[in-house]
Amino acid sequence: MQPSDRVQPSLSQLEAFRKRYMRRQLAALVAGAAWVFVLLGVVMTGRAATMLGETTILGTWLVVAGVVLSVWRCPRCGERFGSRLRVARCPHCYLALEHD
Numbered sequence: 001m002q003p004s005d006r007v008q009p010s011l012s013q014l015e016a017f018r019k020r021y022m023r024r025q026l027a028a029l030v031a032g033a034a035w036v037f038v039l040l041g042v043v044m045t046g047r048a049a050t051m052l053g054e055t056t057i058l059g060t061w062l063v064v065a066g067v068v069l070s071v072w073r074c075p076r077c078g079e080r081f082g083s084r085l086r087v088a089r090c091p092h093c094y095l096a097l098e099h100d
């Protein structure tokens, strides 16, 4: 990456970065929603207090945490976004991720 690209990517690069950001955001949201779905399913079936229920909840949480940690990163610099669900601008490389 050239230093000038880091400051101001071209429009096509910016659109590609934004598309990758939106796909990563969707993957993180789907993973979180899947965990909530599994959690509700285990609780509603009355298996939350069983070994199988606890293992399912913990195992699913670990998978979802792994997915979120791997995808919730800047598409340009690769740094993690942290716990924020929407990131208008990467706090590390200042890439504008959402339209103004």
Ligand SMILES: [Zn+2]
Pocket (backbone or CB within 6 Å): 074, 075, 076, 077, 078, 079, 090, 091, 092, 093, 094, 095
């Ligand atoms: Zn970045």
